[in-house]
Amino acid sequence: MTEEELKPVIFRLLKGVAPDTEPETLKPDDNIRTTLEIDSFDYLQFIVALDEQFGMDTPEEDYGKIQTLHTLLAYLFQKAKKTV
Amino acid sequence: MIEFRMPSLGADMEAGTLVEWLVKPGDAVRRGDVIALVDTQKGLFDIEVFEDGTVENLVLKEGAKVPVGTVMAILNGTKEVVQKATKLEEAGAAREMPREVIAPVQTPPEIKASPLARRIAKDLSIDLSIIKGTGEEGAITKADVENAAAEKKQTPEQEMRAETAQQPSSPKEKTAATADSIRMAVAAAMSRANREIPHYYLETKIDMRKALAWLAEANKQRSVKQRLLPVALYIKAVAKAAAEVPQLNAYWEDGLQLKEAINIGVVISLRTGGILIPALRDAEKKSIDEIMEWINEIIPRARSLNLRSSDITDTTITLTSLAEGSAETVYGVIYPPQVALVGLGSISEQPWAENGMLDVRPVLVATLAADHRASDGQIGSRFLMAFKHYLQEPESL
Structure with missing residues (x-):
């Protein structure tokens, strides 16, 4: 999957946990949680959704690596490489 | 005999609107069963019973907005008394409520209607408070009641929705309306807290x-x-x-x-x-x-x-x-x-x-x-x- 294909999936998952936000407006280096005002509970639900979508298991110590769109995409690509 | 009352769903709730009964007279109910839907400032709630029993009489009509503590139904139970929630909070809630939030509930005497119109309405189980009067000074006439009865027959479903609280049609509007009323409910409870x-x-x-x-x-x-x-x-x-x-x-x-x-x-x-x-x-x-x-x-x-x-x-x-x-x-x-x-x-x-x-x-x-x-x-x-x-x-x- 390319970055342009991944983004809509991420936006959809974010929209799932926080229906009244507009993830499309996120800039690459915006902090996802603070920009969309997602609390720790909803962020955990987002990670659950990510894991289900991409069939991975994100350990808690990696939460810090997926704070922005930019780092989240990098994290997903890195995970994909490992599984291939 | 158990009086099932409008529960207090928090210190900030003064009144609730019965949207729908989910039981009918004669039904057996068990502790925890949801028997009614009530609309409050915080949105719709499933209302549960707290004792086993049988529904004897549904006192409150769907669409009616009543203060906390009002009897909604009569149940026959094995044990005396239900609704722990109501019992506990009722006294406090009824004693001193912040008045700025909900307009006083309309009581029948405030509704202008001819005696004949009242009697027909009673016979036909029509709630006078939902009828717009066309008589003198807006008084409800016999014809108004009969028209309302005819409409009710045609579209009981729609009728119920229309009267159960100016419910906005789209879910988004509904959420916005609920958000507003939640704001007001919080305001009332917090004002009371700060005052008392x-x-x-x-x-x-x-x-x-x-x-x-x-x-x-x-x-x-x-x-x-x-x-x-x-x-x-x-x-x-x-x-x-x-x-x-x-x-x-x-x-x-x-x-x-x-x-x-x-x-x-x-x-x-x-x-x-x-x-x-x-x-x-x-x-x-x-x-x-x-x-x-x-x-x-x-x-x-x-x-x-x-x-x-x-x-x-x-x-x-x-x-x-x-x-x-x-x-x-x-x-x-x-x-x-x-x-x-x-x-x-x-x-x-x-x-x-x-x-x-x-x-x-x-x-x-x-x-x-x-x-x-x-x-x-x-x-x-x-x-x-x-x-x-x-x-x-x-x-x-």
């Missing part, structure tokens, strides 16, 4: 290093769905502290009334503004995992305005915990008739002096807002120190 409760505040800083390390370790062994959030520890620590200092797990209603059960209300903020406070019942008996399961289940339901009456009644103490990355300290306002509220800020790294050494630690600032009529600073301090103790020894929770 002499608050005092205590504060302590808690080193969270051990608790966070314990959580990280616990979460390594859990799938992402079962992972624990710090709030699960907070709830458990509040429950244990409340068990140690029962004076703060109480109501102030004509004096101090200690509560046996520890039902912790957890403040959940809605994205559209406003808060809902569902309660975890018997929190001291729950394990950390059970508390987390409750959180996982209740937050989505609260945020989609889908709570049941039993979720928000009988709260004995409230916990508000700010989201990560927000303010470090919160001084709360107590929800009457409760007598205490625990306020937790977001954890931040701070310089920490201990044993003559300086270090940097993740620090949680915990505050207690307590009712000075019900307790004094010494008791409040004992509570807060117990809470701190439990968070510093997470393995004891």
